[in-house]
Amino acid sequence: MDLFKKLEAFTSNxxxxxxxxxxxxxxxxxxxxxxxxxxxxxxxxxxxxxxMHAMRANYQVGIWRASxxxxxxxxxxxxxxxxRNDDGQLTMEWMRGSPAPEVVxxxxxxxxxxxxxxxxxxxxxxxxxCTNLCKLQxxxxxxxxEDLAMMITEADLTDSETED
Numbered sequence: 212m213d214l215f216k217k218l219e220a221f222t223s224n225x226x227x228x229x230x231x232x233x234x235x236x237x238x239x240x241x242x243x244x245x246x247x248x249x250x251x252x253x254x255x256x257x258x259x260x261x262x263m264h265a266m267r268a269n270y271q272v273g274i275w276r277a278s279x280x281x282x283x284x285x286x287x288x289x290x291x292x293x294x295r296n297d298d299g300q301l302t303m304e305w306m307r308g309s310p311a312p313e314v315v316x317x318x319x320x321x322x323x324x325x326x327x328x329x330x331x332x333x334x335x336x337x338x339x340x341c342t343n344l345c346k347l348q349x350x351x352x353x354x355x356x357e358d359l360a361m362m363i364t365e366a367d368l369t370d371s372e373t374e375d
Contacts, residue, residue: 242335253364259306263304263307266291270286270288292304320341327350327352334352340354
């Protein structure tokens, strides 16, 4: 069993799941057990986010272990859970994949009552656009025409890949 699978099993067990060592399955079980009444922030990290967190933690431990060396070799944090933005600054790479399939994202909504704004809006905090199911239809977090066109194109590509 590789090290990440052990971390995943530990995290799954930590959430109270005794039936699975797969963190995504444990998340799903926890969500279903609460009848969908949980916010995403109340769930454990998905496998992708957990992996990126482990990469950052491992990088930091490597720095600490080499701290007493006179001339330590310090690799770039890029590809260790960090990325460079357009300005060249380091930013956390929270995940590499999509937070959920596009079909699922279209069925979800934020619960904002007055205005979608950071940090209250869970969707904005997650970097997602509001959907037609959101309570507020006039917020600033609605997808723009370019975003909608890109989503349609991506959905068409996904559909054509599954038909092959």
